Amino acid sequence: xxxxxxxxxxTAAKGFKAAGVAAGIKYTGRKDMAMIFSEKxxxxxxxxxxxxxxxxxxxxxxxxxxxSPYVQAxxxxxxxxNAATGEKGMKACRDTAKACADALNIPAxxxxxxxxxxxxxxxxxxxxxxGVSALAKELSDTREAAGNAEAAIxxxxxxxxxxxxxxxxxxxxxxxxxxxxxSGMIHPNMCTMLAYICTDCSISKEMLERAAHADIPDTxxxxxxxxxxxxxxxxxxxxxxxxENPKIESExxxxxxxxxxxxxxxxxxxxxxxxDGEGATALFEVKVIHADTKDNAKTxxxxxxxxxxxxxxxxxxxxxFGRFLCAMGYSGAGFDPEKVSLxxxxxxxxxxxFEKGMKTAYSEDEATAILSEDEVTVIxxxxxxxxxxxxxxxxxxxxYVKINADYRS
Amino acid sequence: xxxxxxxxxxTAAKGFKAAGVAAGIKYTGRKDMAMIFSEKxxxxxxxxxxxxxxxxxxxxxxxxxxxSPYVQAxxxxxxxxNAATGEKGMKACRDTAKACADALNIPAxxxxxxxxxxxxxxxxxxxxxxGVSALAKELSDTREAAGNAEAAIxxxxxxxxxxxxxxxxxxxxxxxxxxxxxSGMIHPNMCTMLAYICTDCSISKEMLERAAHADIPDTxxxxxxxxxxxxxxxxxxxxxxxxENPKIESExxxxxxxxxxxxxxxxxxxxxxxxDGEGATALFEVKVIHADTKDNAKTxxxxxxxxxxxxxxxxxxxxxFGRFLCAMGYSGAGFDPEKVSLxxxxxxxxxxxFEKGMKTAYSEDEATAILSEDEVTVIxxxxxxxxxxxxxxxxxxxxYVKINADYRS
Numbered sequence: 001x002x003x004x005x006x007x008x009x010x011t012a013a014k015g016f017k018a019a020g021v022a023a024g025i026k027y028t029g030r031k032d033m034a035m036i037f038s039e040k041x042x043x044x045x046x047x048x049x050x051x052x053x054x055x056x057x058x059x060x061x062x063x064x065x066x067x068s069p070y071v072q073a074x075x076x077x078x079x080x081x082n083a084a085t086g087e088k089g090m091k092a093c094r095d096t097a098k099a100c101a102d103a104l105n106i107p108a109x110x111x112x113x114x115x116x117x118x119x120x121x122x123x124x125x126x127x128x129x130x131g132v133s134a135l136a137k138e139l140s141d142t143r144e145a146a147g148n149a150e151a152a153i154x155x156x157x158x159x160x161x162x163x164x165x166x167x168x169x170x171x172x173x174x175x176x177x178x179x180x181x182x183s184g185m186i187h188p189n190m191c192t193m194l195a196y197i198c199t200d201c202s203i204s205k206e207m208l209e210r211a212a213h214a215d216i217p218d219t220x221x222x223x224x225x226x227x228x229x230x231x232x233x234x235x236x237x238x239x240x241x242x243x244e245n246p247k248i249e250s251e252x253x254x255x256x257x258x259x260x261x262x263x264x265x266x267x268x269x270x271x272x273x274x275x276d277g278e279g280a281t282a283l284f285e286v287k288v289i290h291a292d293t294k295d296n297a298k299t300x301x302x303x304x305x306x307x308x309x310x311x312x313x314x315x316x317x318x319x320x321f322g323r324f325l326c327a328m329g330y331s332g333a334g335f336d337p338e339k340v341s342l343x344x345x346x347x348x349x350x351x352x353x354f355e356k357g358m359k360t361a362y363s364e365d366e367a368t369a370i371l372s373e374d375e376v377t378v379i380x381x382x383x384x385x386x387x388x389x390x391x392x393x394x395x396x397x398x399x400y401v402k403i404n405a406d407y408r409s
Numbered sequence: 410x411x412x413x414x415x416x417x418x419x420t421a422a423k424g425f426k427a428a429g430v431a432a433g434i435k436y437t438g439r440k441d442m443a444m445i446f447s448e449k450x451x452x453x454x455x456x457x458x459x460x461x462x463x464x465x466x467x468x469x470x471x472x473x474x475x476x477s478p479y480v481q482a483x484x485x486x487x488x489x490x491n492a493a494t495g496e497k498g499m500k501a502c503r504d505t506a507k508a509c510a511d512a513l514n515i516p517a518x519x520x521x522x523x524x525x526x527x528x529x530x531x532x533x534x535x536x537x538x539x540g541v542s543a544l545a546k547e548l549s550d551t552r553e554a555a556g557n558a559e560a561a562i563x564x565x566x567x568x569x570x571x572x573x574x575x576x577x578x579x580x581x582x583x584x585x586x587x588x589x590x591x592s593g594m595i596h597p598n599m600c601t602m603l604a605y606i607c608t609d610c611s612i613s614k615e616m617l618e619r620a621a622h623a624d625i626p627d628t629x630x631x632x633x634x635x636x637x638x639x640x641x642x643x644x645x646x647x648x649x650x651x652x653e654n655p656k657i658e659s660e661x662x663x664x665x666x667x668x669x670x671x672x673x674x675x676x677x678x679x680x681x682x683x684x685d686g687e688g689a690t691a692l693f694e695v696k697v698i699h700a701d702t703k704d705n706a707k708t709x710x711x712x713x714x715x716x717x718x719x720x721x722x723x724x725x726x727x728x729x730f731g732r733f734l735c736a737m738g739y740s741g742a743g744f745d746p747e748k749v750s751l752x753x754x755x756x757x758x759x760x761x762x763f764e765k766g767m768k769t770a771y772s773e774d775e776a777t778a779i780l781s782e783d784e785v786t787v788i789x790x791x792x793x794x795x796x797x798x799x800x801x802x803x804x805x806x807x808x809y810v811k812i813n814a815d816y817r818s
Contacts, residue, residue: 049739050739051735051738051739052737052738052739052740052742052743052744052746053734053735053737053738053746054738081731083731083734083735084731084734084746084763084766084767084768085767086747086766086767118729118731119729119730119731119732119734119735120730120731120734120763120768121768230735231731231734231735231738308717308809312809312810312814313814315810315814316814318814320527320528321528321529322490322492322493322527322528322529322640323528325462325492325493325528325529325640326460326462326492326528326639326640328461328462329460329461329462329463329640330458330459330460330461331461333461334461335461337461337462337493338495354493354529357493357495358493358494358495359493359529359530396810396814397810398807398810398811400717400721400810401721401724401805401806401807401809401810402807405721405722405724405725405727405805
């Protein structure tokens with residue numbers, strides 16, 4: 001196993017093409033439709049929002065992932081979420097998939113759909129259908145094409161998110177490339193807006209599902225921006241087998257190598273979604289160590305990462321550690337406050353501010369310096385066992401409020 | 410039963426005195442210690458934070474409420490929470506109660522303690538003890554004295570919160586007066602920072618507890634400012650019997666009359682805490698009607714009231730109803746999105762924006778006008794049954810971030 005990070009995104013793996021175009025869905029003068037296409041049929045695994053209100057494309061994709069023998073393309077639009085749109089919204093998905101299938105000469109049930117944007121508005125099919133045609137013509141396996149697709153799925157994101165890694169599996173080079181968009185309405189519970197992972201690994205659908213389902217609880221489900229779980233959250237991983245490695249059909253060394261690479265991709269995309277949370281000025285990482293159980297560690301980490309007061313303290317570079325302790329206290333996880341220690345860490349250093357239930361004689365200036373970096377970690381040592389977990393969030397800034405008080409205009 | 414709202418606060422009921430002084434706990438030039446004293450021993454009921462990290466005064470009061478035959482005084486300080494302060498923090502409570510008991514010539518176990526402010530710092534006993542002496546000398550049953558106590562328990566609150574009502578019970582006039590402080594770190598789960606209710610009703614401890622425990626889940630536990638449940642939340646109701654009504658020792662007409670008055674007091678204080686949430690420009694009321702169960706109605710209402718995205722939409726007067734639907738969807742309560750209708754209501758009118766799962770052809774301008782008032786209600790009709798619930802929150806503004814990014818300076 002020798003995993004390596006390489007340049008690229010969804011077109012990095014063999015046989016994958018992408019495109020992004022401006023279809024005028026809601027925005028003007030920017031790309032708002034993306035397509036991913038695989039030359040060869042792909043095994044697919046997906047995880048979707050736990051929200052009771054599931055957008056039409058989520059319901060559409062859930063059926064495809066469950067029932068289709070394979071998939072070959074994804075069409076995504078930003079601007080309108082196609083959520084709370086009734087039967088008309090479902091028909092929009094079917095018609096989009098049909099148009100895509102016709103353009104690419106593949107079966108309609110090999111097409112997945114994704115949407116992100118405002119809830120409650122209908123998709124303008126008179127712009128979607130020409131958009132699909134334009135995308136099909138633009139498809140390319142270049143680095144630039146991947147960039148166009150990444151740009152097209154952004155809403156309030158400030159930077160595109162992409163990653164690619166390669167690893168050795170069974171003597172063959174396997175590549176995994178991915179893109180995602182995040183920003184607002186982001187909270188643990190599968191997953192975070194849209195993430196698309198494309199790999200040329202040869203792997204059975206069952207093992208691909210096992211890999212995704214094992215890794216997401218510790219990656220995408222551990223990030224939070226604002227506690228709001230979207231109606232559209234979608235994670236899809238597609239594997240077309242073009243790497244020609246011996247097909248992974250059970251656990252073992254090859255599966256482990258694939259898992260390691262997939263985990264890297266998932267953590268990278270999840271972490272960068274958190275860092276680019278709406279209005280964020282800093283990535284806010286929370287590590288809980290020495291907890292009694294894994295579940296408690298996760299609950300504690302997510303509670304701190306999701307607390308408005310903790311997030312505001314990070315924005316203010318304020319070492320107000322009581323808020324972190326308080327957020328652990330109401331998380332629902334039991335623990336002994338008298339055993340807890342808290343440290344802050346960043347590029348600027350590491351400082352212990354609270355030790356075994358009591359404030360230390362720490363320097364406020366030093367703590368402020370540590371909290372002033374753009375990636376800040378809070379480490380909570382529970383002194384109760386060996387379990388640990390990490391959650392990723394971002395600070396709460398004026399800009400979060402600004403963006404969300406007036407999102408639609 | 411003829412309940413009437415009257416002027417006043419914690420000194421409105423017979424036999425209650427109060428005081429507020431500037432003891433220099435943390436702030437300078439403002440009142441930061443309060444005392445309530447009842448001439449006669451009081452039955453007491455209390456509810457306290459569900460946070461695992463319970464401040465020293467919370468643990469102290471829980472023992473008093475459970476074990477003491479009666480109580481007669483409360484000492485409260487703002488500025489420092491006396492939370493995460495170890496054994497030294499508990500000793501501070503005991504010493505404060507002892508000083509209060511000596512000054513008032515009552516037993517030490519008849520004294521309750523409350524604190525609110527920064528977590529992790531020790532209480533400065535060299536200022537608390539002189540503060541207790543000053544408070545004991547200032548005690549008075551005037552309206553002004555109640556106002557001084559209200560001012561002293563405030564932190565980031567912008568207005569004091571008080572209420573008094575009188576009602577007829579068994580041919581006697583019974584008065585209930587109360588005060589509270591709220592603002593930040595406010596979220597359902599008992600209750601919201603500090604609330605003190607003083608009544609001259611003659612009622613057994615058991616029935617007083619029953620009244621408090623029955624009412625708080627629908628009042629104080631239905632408000633949220635920022636989702637953070639404090640380490641110090643305390644609700645106390647004290648009844649000294651001076652109204653000389655026939656003692657309430659069981660359910661019946663008299664208990665109902667008391668409950669009605671207590672409910673009014675609790676709703677008023679809870680609602681006003683929400684409205685004065687940190688940085689709030691509007692009270693954000695969420696009514697869920699026609700839900701299948703009371704629990705689901707409460708879960709749905711609290712999820713919407715607590716959603717950062719919904720709160721930001723209210724701040725922006727933005728009729729982005731999809732966010733309200735989304736927040737219901739991830740609440741954990743099950744429902745059929747196709748049956749949901751949503752209305753906005755305020756002094757400016759009422760408008761239906763979403764009906765049985767679809768957007769209506771409503772006027773954005775009209776919706777914006779309705780959402781621009783300082784008290785705004787969202788009504789979600791689930792069309793599933795007869796259960797209903799109301800939650801109270803506030804909008805999310807730039808000032809919330811400002812207050813909390815730099816709370817301690």
